[in-house]
Amino acid sequence: MEKEDNSEQKSRRNFVEQGLKAGLLTVAGGALLAKVFGKSKTTESTETIELMSTDGTLMQVPASAIEHAHEKKYAYNPREGFPNRKFVMVVDLAKCRNAKKCQSSCNKNHYITGENAWIKIYKMQDSEKSAPYWQPTLCQHCDEPACVKVCPVDATFKRRDGIVLIDNERCIGCRFCMAACPYSVRIFNWSDPWQGEAVENAEYTPDYAGVPSKKGTVDKCDFCPHMIDKGELPHCVSACPNDVFSFGDMYEDTVTNGSGQSFKLSKLLKDRAGYRLMESLGTEPSVYYLPPSDRVVDFEEGLENYTEFKSVDKPEGL
């Protein structure tokens, strides 16, 4: 690995490495087998690596026994996704104070030029007497996605790794998916997006939504496969100053926040009574929310940032 020059980046890299390795435990058996059959090319070394098992215990494993399961050994297909992975996000509502860094980072990195952001922080209040809270809301990457069900041309699709994407070279712009989505997370390119030459000429892959966007097609949060591919966290997760978001792999049962802290997913959801939005609809989202109880931030603090009619800051001159 190259020299790290930035501690934030370093911690992110660490997360990815830890995460990958944790996931490898399941593969380790296979790696050992491979060793038995003499296929391992690496020489024995005394270096060990700390891994966390699925039940949360830490153990030392010789580095040579580890093989990176997620290395590209095959042609990667954006419609299939990363094999043996199931991405999941946890949003801790107790920590959100509407700093909106997730939104501005997402807008910037996906070159959003329209007037509707892909991630929005709603001012919520479930009932009159209960406390208000901020709810960051992005595509829920449902396991039973209503949008995918109704798409007539397979333009929006569900991958094996849980991510729901849009192929904007396939989309016919009927907007049925937008009508079907109960979370209002899909946005339409009503006009030419005018994202600048560099973005517009970029080679398109559904893996990186918005690069480029196309007039007359639908866009939305893509869970940042282009970042996962680089071993990094989605933009919103790393941009959040309050560690509201954690991102990880359901199979590894681990999620990691922007500061690089990892949590055991099942324990986190159990301890904090995690829930999903509109569970009763049966959409099976991949985004979990932790209720805004025992808040570490003031709701009122977020009010100064609150812009009811705006979610995208237009660059100068537009």
Next chain:
Amino acid sequence: MNAAYNQLVKDLAPKKFSWRGNAWVAFLVLIILIGLYSYVQQLRQGLVITDMRDYALWGIYISNFVFFIAVSLVGSLITAILRLSGVHWSTPLTRIAEIIAVAAIIMAGIAIIIDMGRPDRMMFLFVHGRLQSPIVWDVVVISTYLLISLLFLYYPLLPDLSILKKYVPTSKWYSKLSLNWTGSEKQIKIYSKSITVLSVLIIPVAFAIHTVTAWLFETTYRPGWDSTNFGPYFVAGAFVAGTGAVVVVMYVLRKAYALENYITDSHFDKMGKILVMLCLVYLYFNINEYLMPTYKSTEEEAEHLRSLFLGEYAWLFWAAIVGGLVLPVIVLLFPKGRKPLPMLIISFAIVLGAWWKRYLIVIPTLSHPFLPIEGVPESWRHYSPTWMEWSITAATLAGALLIVTLLVRFFPIVPIQETAEERGLTDEHTLNNAL
């Protein structure tokens, strides 16, 4: 006998337009040209020229599409259902109904293409079509219905075309289109069998087009669309809209072509009675659609219903329900209300009410999503169509009327052969040929 027959052919054969007819066509073409201009702008700039945005993601293009689908259903009612039930008085109206059905279903197809963000990718619906999407079901049933409707318009025309071949010897088209119809026993046998088969076929397909169109909305979770009542509710409403359209057209044609001997007051009277029944059935479905959710008043439904009953759509809603359904029923219960002129006015109100009813089905629901509308310009919370949207929509309506007008110009509006048969008139030539 022969003189009476010749008079009949003369009365019913298509006629050249008077100046009024020409002016009417010019007017329709003008409307279409304005709409075309707007559509070119839409192709260039995108759907941004409409007032649709991420929340009001469908607008009058879609409600207009639903309206056309609704109107097209009348072909199956007047021609197939009445034919199969052995009703004969409707014979002079069958062609009008079929012409309206064909015009409406063609424009429904065009209306849905107009709404597409990427009409250039339309072929993807066939190349990449996925069967679980209601849009693909719609593509299948609409094209099937169009095909059956065209056949249903064409088959009964065969004997008439062969009559016109003799009546207008200068035109080669009638002769070609009549497919060598001689009226021989063998031909008549195939002919009547085909029409019976088509009559049976068209009914399930007609029900399917409108049920599937209802499902486009019903397959979502949104309050106002999430209703098990939607299929029959749409079908019932469609019969009302289409029958209203037939009455308007039959009034105008009767006046323009002096067809009082063929389209009589009694036809208006009977259509009036049918309309009463259809309106009552539709009202019944409306009660089901609105009363039960109101009774429960879950949070989301209540917000939606409040906007319809008392809120920003209240005027439109009550005008469509009272003016387009309740009042017509009351007026049509009286024999005087079923005279041609009152029938015209009422039917016009019904058609207008039906158009706005589709608007009320499509648009209000979209302004009540599950999560709050935040982070978008305030104007996105309300939808009011732009003039370009209106001009494109007006062009589709003008397009439908133009199709009707042109078909009326070149084909007999009232079936000649069938009317002659019913009146016991025959052409000696035809008789000789058949022998």
